[in-house]
Amino acid sequence: MIAAIIRRDCARSWTGGSVVIPVIFVLMVATLIPFALGPRPTLLSATGGGMLWVAALLASLLPIDRLIEPDRESGLFDQLILRGARDETIIAAKLVAHWLNFGPPLLLACLPAAALLQLPGEVLLRLEISLLIGTPGLAALALLTATLTAGLRGSSALAGLLVLPLAVPLLIFGAGALGANSGSALKLLAASALILVAIAPFAGGAALRAGRE
Amino acid sequence: MRHVAAMDATGQATDGGPTGFPAARIDLRAVACRRGGRVLFAGLDLTLSSGQSALVGGPNGIGKSSLLRMICGLLPVFAGSVAVAGALALADERMALDMDQPLARALSFWAGIDGHGAGGTGVADALAAMALAPLADVPVHMLSTGQRKRAVLARVIASGAPVWLLDEPANGLDTASLALLDRAMGRHLQQGGIILAASHQGLPLRETVALTLSRPVAGPDDLPDDGGEGEA
Numbered sequence: 001m002i003a004a005i006i007r008r009d010c011a012r013s014w015t016g017g018s019v020v021i022p023v024i025f026v027l028m029v030a031t032l033i034p035f036a037l038g039p040r041p042t043l044l045s046a047t048g049g050g051m052l053w054v055a056a057l058l059a060s061l062l063p064i065d066r067l068i069e070p071d072r073e074s075g076l077f078d079q080l081i082l083r084g085a086r087d088e089t090i091i092a093a094k095l096v097a098h099w100l101n102f103g104p105p106l107l108l109a110c111l112p113a114a115a116l117l118q119l120p121g122e123v124l125l126r127l128e129i130s131l132l133i134g135t136p137g138l139a140a141l142a143l144l145t146a147t148l149t150a151g152l153r154g155s156s157a158l159a160g161l162l163v164l165p166l167a168v169p170l171l172i173f174g175a176g177a178l179g180a181n182s183g184s185a186l187k188l189l190a191a192s193a194l195i196l197v198a199i200a201p202f203a204g205g206a207a208l209r210a211g212r213e
Numbered sequence: 214m215r216h217v218a219a220m221d222a223t224g225q226a227t228d229g230g231p232t233g234f235p236a237a238r239i240d241l242r243a244v245a246c247r248r249g250g251r252v253l254f255a256g257l258d259l260t261l262s263s264g265q266s267a268l269v270g271g272p273n274g275i276g277k278s279s280l281l282r283m284i285c286g287l288l289p290v291f292a293g294s295v296a297v298a299g300a301l302a303l304a305d306e307r308m309a310l311d312m313d314q315p316l317a318r319a320l321s322f323w324a325g326i327d328g329h330g331a332g333g334t335g336v337a338d339a340l341a342a343m344a345l346a347p348l349a350d351v352p353v354h355m356l357s358t359g360q361r362k363r364a365v366l367a368r369v370i371a372s373g374a375p376v377w378l379l380d381e382p383a384n385g386l387d388t389a390s391l392a393l394l395d396r397a398m399g400r401h402l403q404q405g406g407i408i409l410a411a412s413h414q415g416l417p418l419r420e421t422v423a424l425t426l427s428r429p430v431a432g433p434d435d436l437p438d439d440g441g442e443g444e445a
Binding site: 012015075078081 | 288307
């Protein structure tokens with residue numbers, strides 16, 4: 001059943017085109033930054049990595065209103081629970097599917113974005129590693145927020161306000177991992193992401209259950 | 214009859230008949246439902262075994278849908294006990310079908326989870342039973358109200374579950390579709406399935422247990438035996 005949910009979500013993202021949204025978003029941010037900061041290569045390559053981390057964080061907000069609410073509204077979750085699924089299992093499957101549709105495209109988008117910002121090769125490598133570790137945390141945070149705000153009016157604005165403060169540790173350690181000798185920042189990033197990934201199914205499952213009553 | 218409408222199983226309805234689901238059973242004991250701080254109904258007893266059906270009636274908002282959702286485990290049971298043997302299939306106003314998918318593919322998602330294999334004969338048979346076969350390639354969001362209702366019923370048929378919980382299954386159906394629903398329900402009961410339907414209008418269910426939900430009148434004799442009523 002987990003595999004069926006993941007397959008369905010991935011197929012929907014790919015055929016529905018929502019998989020390219022974070023890609024386009026990150027590329028647009030990378031295009032806009034030189035307009036805002038001026039086209040000085042030293043400035044861009046010094047700040048570009050952090051900028052891309054902020055872009056990744058903001059990109060994680062984009063799909064929040066489509067993650068949970070449509071499936072809750074359509075009765076999909078009810079039918080899954082009727083077939084013996086637990087709320088936690090559903091959210092865990094949703095988390096895997098969401099990361100698959102969000103993480104790898106984002107990592108790919110950072111390649112041309114880094115070129116636009118003239119990031120040095122080793123910074124790009126560290127950016128990709130830190131995003132690889134950090135995006136599961138971002139995905140978990142987005143999914144958790146989507147579950148908590150499902151069914152509320154104006155939920156997407158509220159979701160943004162909820163996610164951004166909670167994402168501060170990911171951003172600090174993720175951007176901190178871009179400098180040289182950044183092993184400890186990577187470990188702390190991994191720890192923060194791991195906590196979010198571990199909490200998301202249980203907190204999200206509880207929110208899903210509470211939302212049914 | 215106030216709020217208690219109890220009727221116990223009166224012998225096997227399908228004695229000697231073919232029973233595909235001999236173990237299917239629904240057992241409700243003194244069930245009460247509370248929503249938003251109000252007790253909607255209380256002291257509901259119902260036992261259905263293989264081949265039996267029940268029609269739950271009552272005015273809007275009396276808790277018919279809530280009763281079905283309680284049996285599904287989607288709502289907590291306020292008082293009493295609910296026991297179900299056999300897989301459940303629920304048809305309510307929520308389709309649970311992907312709107313942008315063709316109908317047959319959307320149904321196959323559930324068939325795959327139910328273990329009949331996607332694209333197997335289950336989906337094709339269910340589509341045929343609801344006269345939806347010509348619409349198999351039409352995206353779900355293009356279907357009309359009545360066609361959507363039939364699609365939900367097809368999902369229930371394709372599930373192969375012995376216990377059907379139908380919430381207003383006749384809503385939006387035309388005469389021909391009602392006949393299809395009648396035939397599908399008759400076949401399901403003949404195979405030993407159980408149907409619990411909630412409807413404010415009559416349904417063509419033969420030999421059915423009729424239940425009418427009504428609000429408990431405040432008074433000591435109306436409290437459920439286990440005294441779970443804690444409303445202000």
